Structures are given as structure tokens and as C-alpha cells.
Amino acid sequence: MYSKNDISEELMSLSELVATISRQTPYRVADDYFSDVPARVLLRLKTQHKPLTFSVPEGYFEGFAQGLMARIKAGAGKEAGAGAENAAASPLPEGVDTELAALSPLLAQLRHIGTYQAPDGYFEEISPILALTRGKNPYSVPEKYFHQLPAEIEARVGEPLEKQQGKVITLGSRRTNWWKYSAAAVVAGLIVTIGWLRLHVSGGDSHPVSVDITATLPKVSDQELQNFLADQDTTLAQPTNNTATLDFNDGNVRSLLGDVPDGELKQYMEEHGGSNDMATN
Amino acid sequence: MTIHDTELLLQFRDPETKERAFTAIIRKYQEKLYWHIRRMVVEHEDANDVLQNVFIRVWNGLENFREDSQLYTWLYRIATNECLSYLEQQRRKSALPLDESESGLSNKIVADKYFDPNKLEWKLQLAIQQLPEKQRVVFTLRYYDEMPYEEMSRVLDTSEGALKASYHHAVKKIEDYILNH
Numbered sequence: 130m131y132s133k134n135d136i137s138e139e140l141m142s143l144s145e146l147v148a149t150i151s152r153q154t155p156y157r158v159a160d161d162y163f164s165d166v167p168a169r170v171l172l173r174l175k176t177q178h179k180p181l182t183f184s185v186p187e188g189y190f191e192g193f194a195q196g197l198m199a200r201i202k203a204g205a206g207k208e209a210g211a212g213a214e215n216a217a218a219s220p221l222p223e224g225v226d227t228e229l230a231a232l233s234p235l236l237a238q239l240r241h242i243g244t245y246q247a248p249d250g251y252f253e254e255i256s257p258i259l260a261l262t263r264g265k266n267p268y269s270v271p272e273k274y275f276h277q278l279p280a281e282i283e284a285r286v287g288e289p290l291e292k293q294q295g296k297v298i299t300l301g302s303r304r305t306n307w308w309k310y311s312a313a314a315v316v317a318g319l320i321v322t323i324g325w326l327r328l329h330v331s332g333g334d335s336h337p338v339s340v341d342i343t344a345t346l347p348k349v350s351d352q353e354l355q356n357f358l359a360d361q362d363t364t365l366a367q368p369t370n371n372t373a374t375l376d377f378n379d380g381n382v383r384s385l386l387g388d389v390p391d392g393e394l395k396q397y398m399e400e401h402g403g404s405n406d407m408a409t410n
Numbered sequence: 411m412t413i414h415d416t417e418l419l420l421q422f423r424d425p426e427t428k429e430r431a432f433t434a435i436i437r438k439y440q441e442k443l444y445w446h447i448r449r450m451v452v453e454h455e456d457a458n459d460v461l462q463n464v465f466i467r468v469w470n471g472l473e474n475f476r477e478d479s480q481l482y483t484w485l486y487r488i489a490t491n492e493c494l495s496y497l498e499q500q501r502r503k504s505a506l507p508l509d510e511s512e513s514g515l516s517n518k519i520v521a522d523k524y525f526d527p528n529k530l531e532w533k534l535q536l537a538i539q540q541l542p543e544k545q546r547v548v549f550t551l552r553y554y555d556e557m558p559y560e561e562m563s564r565v566l567d568t569s570e571g572a573l574k575a576s577y578h579h580a581v582k583k584i585e586d587y588i589l590n591h
Contacts, residue, residue: 144585155531167436
């Protein structure tokens with residue numbers, strides 16, 4: 130059992146400052162507030178949650194399932210389309226009718242009359258196919274399914290969690306698919322190699338490979354040089370245009386030749402003959 | 411004369427005496443629950459709403475109340491849950507983050523007609539509002555309602571050790587707040 134002193138001592142051990150503060154709550158409430166609370170709560174219950182107590186006739190739920198089954202067996206389900214009120218009223222046990230008849234014979238008679246009715250042949254007119262299928266459930270369950278279901282669920286409730294874990298579906302056998310991954314890797318390798326070659330070999334114009342000829346030439350024998358020159362005679366005899374090129378655009382040329390007077394350029398053109406596409410300032 | 415809870419529960423289950431028993435239950439616990447709620451929601455109007463909601467829940471659930479716990483504990487549990495739901499609702503309505511909604515409660519304290527910034531009791535209320543919600547509940551249940559940890563553990567569904575630690579932290583935070591404000 131606890132006592133007020135225990136709580137005070139505990140508080141004192143935690144914080145002397147907080148322990149010295151008055152435990153009186155500083156909030157105030159109207160003097161007569163608490164005298165009204167029960168009445169206000171009951172009023173709310175009656176107004177917002179009316180009726181205060183819902184009641185059903187004795188034995189209502191015991192008889193409900195039986196009444197409904199009896200109605201289904203008697204083929205009363207066919208009447209359901211005639212009006213929702215009929216459907217709601219019919220499965221109720223006799224007790225309700227008796228009670229209502231005692232209270233109001235008029236209402237007891239009205240209970241079985243559906244207010245809303247569809248004209249004869251209404252559904253057939255809208256869609257003959259739908260009229261044929263109306264009320265027929267296309268789905269079926271295995272025989273005695275619902276009879277066994279509660280027992281099955283009960284049995285599964287007791288199962289340990291591991292057994293209830295979902296089946297793990299693999300994404301395919303590794304053995305059967307290894308060649309697919311290999312083929313994909315080969316294709317990917319080819320694409321990368323070709324791409325690299327295109328970028329680095331054919332693009333060599335912009336990044337020429339530099340070879341230090343002066344360093345390597347002394348290592349080559351005279352005989353090898355003679356053989357090489359002999360092989361190259363045919364190609365050297367032909368005019369070539371293999372001089373190194375630079376990518377100049379108009380802007381570069383203009384900036385290079387901007388300061389050269391026209392007279393000097395004309396003289397150069399006369400001496401070196403005629404390239405017509407030389408840019409001038 | 412105070413009627414024992416067991417007797418009240420028996421009367422509540424009898425349709426003849428149901429309303430009378432319910433009124434007696436309200437009378438017996440209304441003040442304790444009101445102050446517990448008021449310390450959480452601060453304003454009287456809010457406390458009144460929550461208190462009435464609590465008793466409506468009690469009316470709806472008392473038929474199924476299992477007597478393996480005390481009625482008093484059960485009522486506090488409902489009241490606490492109702493308070494936390496109410497505060498959550500208010501927060502959602504105002505779309506304020508948690509810390510700002512706590513400052514909203516502090517503003518309500520400052521706006522109280524009787525608020526006196528020089529009085530320690532009021533500073534304490536401001537300090538309580540700085541606490542996280544669960545810690546606030548633990549502190550008020552222990553400090554004001556003097557509830558033993560064992561019972562509190564049933565109300566809040568938390569271990570006694572966790573509650574003791576929570577109370578300890580709450581007291582320290584309150585002390586810090588009071589010293590620094």
C-alpha cells in the first residue's frame with residue numbers, strides 16, 4: 130500500500146524545489162459545476178445517443194438465423210426484388226409482429242406491405258440477360274466449405290508463426306539461367322569495348338598519339354631503316370596531304386590574321402598560288 | 411455514504427437501477443477525473459467536453475467491464491486515452507507540429523483569468539506543458555493523484571520501471587524549467 134508520505138519522500142529525493150511547490154492545482158472551476166455533470170452527461174446520452182437503451186425482443190437473435198433459413202428454403206428470396214422493406218421485415222421472428230400488433234395493429238399490417246414496388250417486368254425490360262441472371266450467384270464453394278471453415282481457422286490460430294509465413298517464391302533457378310547472365314555479360318562487354326574503341330581510336334584525330342621518334346630511332350638498325358624506306362617508296366612518290374591539321378574556325382583565322390595588312394596577304398596569295406577559301410579580315 | 415464500486419456495478423446491470431447507479435458513478439469520480447483531464451487539456455470547456463465523452467464511453471462499455479481490474483483504474487484509463495485523443499484531434503485541426511501545440515497549451519495557461527506568473531503553482535503548470543505527453547500523464551497521475559506505480563502501470567499499460575524512470579525525468583525537467591524561467 131502506498132501513502133502520501135511515500136510520494137512526498139520520493140519527490141523530495143528527486144527535487145527539493147518541486148517538492149516545495151503547492152500541489153494545489155491553480156485552475157478554478159465554477160462552484161456548481163460538479164453538481165450538474167451527471168445531468169448533463171445523461172442529457173447528452175439521451176439526445177446524442179438516443180434511444181438511451183436499444184432493446185430487441187427476447188430471443189430475437191436466437192430465432193433470427195432459423196427464420197432466415199426457413200425463408201430462404203421457402204424460396205422467399207424471390208420476393209426480395211419487390212422491395213427492400215419486405216426483405217427486412219420477413220425474417221423477423223413472430224415476437225416482433227406480436228409486440229407490434231399489441232402496440233399498433235395498423236403498423237403491424239403495414240409492416241408487410243412494401244412501400245416501394247417495381248412495375249411488373251421492369252427488370253426484364255431493362256436487360257433480359259440481367260433478368261435471367263438476377264439472384265443467381267455465379268461463384269460456388271466446395272461442398273461443406275463453410276461447415277469446415279471454423280474448425281480450420283481455429284486450427285490455424287494455434288499454429289506457430291513460422292508455419293504461417295508466406296511461401297517464398299524464387300525468381301528462377303540459377304542453374305538454368307546462368308547462360309543468360311553470361312550472354313548478357315558478353316554483349317555488355319562487346320558494347321563497352323566497341324564504344325571505347327570508337328571514342329579512343331577513331332577519335333585519334335583530335336588526340337593524336339605522340340611517339341618520341343628521336344628517342345626510339347637510334348635503336349633501329351640501318352638495315353631495318355633501308356627496308357622500311359624501300360617499302361615506302363611507292364607511297365612517298367604519290368602526292369599526299371597527310372600534314373597535321375588543326376581545327377580552325379572563322380573566328381580563329383580572323384584572330385590570327387586580323388593584324389596582317391591586306392597588301393601582305395595579297396602578296397602571299399600571289400606567291401603561293403591559289404587557295405580561294407582563305408579567310409581574310 | 412459512498413457506495414462500493416461492486417455494488418454500483420451490480421445496480422448498473424439491473425435495468426431498473428441502471429441510471430441511478432450511473433449517476434452515482436459520475437458523482438463519485440467526476441472531480442478526480444475532471445482535474446486529471448483539466449491538467450492535460452488546460453481549458454475548462456475542453457475538460458468539460460472530454461469529461462462528458464469519458465462518461466459516455468463508460469456508459470457504453472460498463473456492461474462489458476471485467477471486474478478483474480478496479481473501476482477506478484478503468485475510468486482513469488478511459489480518461490487518459492480520451493485526453494490524448496482529444497489533444498491529437500486538436501493538433502490535427504490546427505495542423506501544428508507537436509512542439510507548437512504544446513506552446514499552444516502554454517498560451518492557454520497564460521490566458522487563464524487567474525494566471526499569476528509570479529506564483530510557483532502556475533510556473534509548475536507551464537513546466538508540465540513542456541513535457542512530452544506521456545511523461546505529462548505520468549507526472550500528473552503521480553504528483554497530483556498520488557497514484558501508485560502498480561495502478562498506473564495498469565492505467566497506462568506500461569511497466570512500473572518505465573513509469574518510475576519517466577517520473578524521474580519529468581521531475582528533473584520541471585525543476586530545470588522552473589530554475590531557468
